[in-house]
Amino acid sequence: MSSFTPLTGAQILQRPKTQLRVTDNLDELLAVLPPQVRRALEQEPSLEDLLEVILDLGREPQARFPDRTLQLSNMEVTEADIDYVVQRVGAFGKDNRAGIERTLHRISAIRNRQGRIIGLTCRVGRAVFGTIDIIQDVIERGKSVLMLGRPGIGKTTKLREIARVLADEFNKRVVIVDTSNEIAGDGDIPHPAIGMARRMQVASPELQHAVMIEAVENHMPEVIVIDEIGTEAEAFAARTIAERGVQLIGTAHGNSLENLLMNPTLCDLVGGIQAVTLSDEEARRRGTQKTVLERKAPPTFDIIIEMIEKDKLAIHHDVASTVDRILRGETPRPEVRVRLPDGTIQVVQAGDAPEPARETGVLVARSSAARERRQLPSTVRIFPYGVSRNRLERAIRELRVPAYIVRDVQQADVVIALKANARREPARMKEVSARGLPVYVVKSNTYAQIAGSVQDIFAMRPPEGWEDSEPALDPTEAALLETEAAIQEVLRTSMPVDLSPQNSYIRRLQHQLVEKYRLVSESVGVEPNRRVRISPPT
Structure with a gap:
């Protein structure tokens, strides 16, 4: 595959193109609403722009549009109104979401402490074809892409269209891990908007990471599509998938790469952060303190797209170099693209030039x-x-x-x-x-x-001049590496493991590291042989 060079200057990326917008079975959503709410909506001239309908017990029903909120009735919502909707939609899952079969509409419930539904958010689901023309050249490169943006900005809509394009136009084996049936709709038959992509449903939100691994192991995909990566287990599953050479297309909540980097749960998606102690000579060469922050590992996602607005995106084409720049205190400069009112796609800000690859003397x-x-x-x-x-x-x-x-x-x-x-x-x-x-x-x-x-x-x-010039690890780093290896051993075997004897300072660091994995640790023995023992939780 040929290398990609980010565009520079205010360039025209694509001329105007007809965008087909499909309002997805709006009549079927209206059919499950209480009669007085449905009648009020049917009289609204801009119904095609409807975002969602809000039904809260004891309050007037509301309809939300992109630029306004409309009160639909002077009558308060009753328990009978709530039950009217609940009886006409699918079953609610553990994430309190339901749908209407063969549509993309989403019904989300608010419950009281006794578990009774007292509020509903009826969100309109739309399949919009042509939404990824602004990033299609990025998706075609075959690299893993993560989209960031606030809720409701259109991440899932783009994700759905990406799955269809990769499956239908590029003939790739695409599997969607659909936790809330939001990408491919409710019911066992996926919505036509995903094309020939396959969909795996998730029985419970906390099992999403397991289904991600199952998809790779059982169905040989070339592309995995996942919406709302939000837990450490899901981030680890994403890294495992990426290491197997599968292209990942995913989304996460967060407005920018900097937000993600500071998120302890999800920062592994962009390589993570670790504190590194430099030698005196290296610190002088860099002009920094001896302890600096560096990227811990290669990023899971090669490219990050920040959705600033619906038709305005910031693209980090090289996540690894961007993260390195941020940790050095530099301000990253992503490529910014916009879709103009006439449909023209324009690059209004050039991105950072990729950092030159270091000469490593490839063996x-x-x-x-x-x-x-x-x-x-x-x-x-x-x-x-x-x-x-x-x-x-x-x-x-x-x-x-x-x-x-x-x-x-x-x-x-x-x-x-x-x-x-x-x-x-x-x-x-x-x-x-x-x-x-x-x-x-x-x-x-x-x-x-x-x-x-x-x-x-x-x-x-080895190439000429290859030598082991890197200094050995200091005792603290070596002890923490030993701790990580022991943690993996305990997780695998469920048997306790004793670490090497250490001083009290290092033992405290080892206890803190074990705690992150929710295992049990205790100090045993007497000085100078006092050591940490790691055990599975009781």
């Missing part, structure tokens, strides 16, 4: 014979045992090898282990060896050591 493969002797698959799954996941991800990315990281040794083809961990838990390593897995041991958690193991796995030779 050259000796031959395929060595890999064949190892009988490894075409894409290798690597399990890091006590090894820095971030540095292993960097090695895979910069050496351009077909591999990805797994969190369970049962799924691995190869294990890279830190020597100290392998020595401390020989029984664990015997289990790995018993499965016949190749084990590559590194002496320290430096990038060069880890990259050297990756080159060995793929039978590669």
Whole structure:
């Protein structure tokens, strides 16, 4: 695929194009409303612009339009009015949402403390064809895209149209994870607006992350479409999907990339943040303090689109470099596109030029014979045992090898282990060896050591001048890496794990890290052998 260069200047991206707007079965929504509300709406001349109808017990019914709110009756909404609607729509799920079969309308309920419905928001669902012409060139690139914007600005509408275009016009295998049936409508038969894309329904909102993984494992999609990524589990599932080479198209609530970066739950979508301690020489070279913030990992999403207004978007074409700029204290400059009243799409602000790729001395493969002797698959799954996941991800990315990281040794083809961990838990390593897995041991958690193991796995030779010039980890970072490895072990086996003895300061950091994973930790033993024990929750 050819490289993409962001547009510069106030350029015309696309000439006026007819946009087909379909008001999706508005009569069917009117049919479920109380008669007096329906009659009032039918007399409204701008009915096609209706956004939603509000029915709150004991208050006058309202209709909301883009520029005004209309009171529909002087009579207050009664329990009979609420029941009239509830009996004519589908069943309400755990997210208090229901729909009308084969339509995109959404009915959301407000309940009292006893669980009785006392309010309804009847939102009009519309399929609008032609809405993604402003970003179609971005979607066609095959990279993972995340759309941000406030509720009601049109993220889901664009998501639906993206799924249809990728499935019908580009013949891709598209699977939609539809948690609230908002993308493909209510009922078992999806709405025609998604074209030939397939839809997987989610039984309960808290299972959305599991259905995301199921979609990849069972249905071999090329594209996964997901609306409203909002939890840490969903963010982790999105990263797992991206690591498998599947294009992700998703949305999240938040107005800008900066908001997302400061969100502790979702910042992993853009690489996350970690504090790094620099050497004195490096701090002087950068002109910064010794402790700085850096991006922790490659972003899950390559591109972020901020929906400023319905027809005005800001596009970050290279999320990794944009996040790096933000953490250096620079102000990012996204590409801004607008759709003019005549339908012309124009770039009104050029984006930042992509940062030049660093010369990494890509390793050259000796031959395929060595890999064949190892009988490894075409894409290798690597399990890091006590090894820095971030540095292993960097090695895979910069050496351009077909591999990805797994969190369970049962799924691995190869294990890279830190020597100290392998020595401390020989029984664990015997289990790995018993499965016949190749084990590559590194002496320290430096990038060069880890990259050297990756080159060995793929039978590669280092370029001239390659040397392990990176300093070893300091004791605190090494102890926290050991803690992360132990946490994954406890999550996998549900068995307690003892860490190496540490001083009180490091033990406190280890307890804080364990707490984030909702596991149990306690300090056991006496000095100088006092250590942290990690156990599953009781």
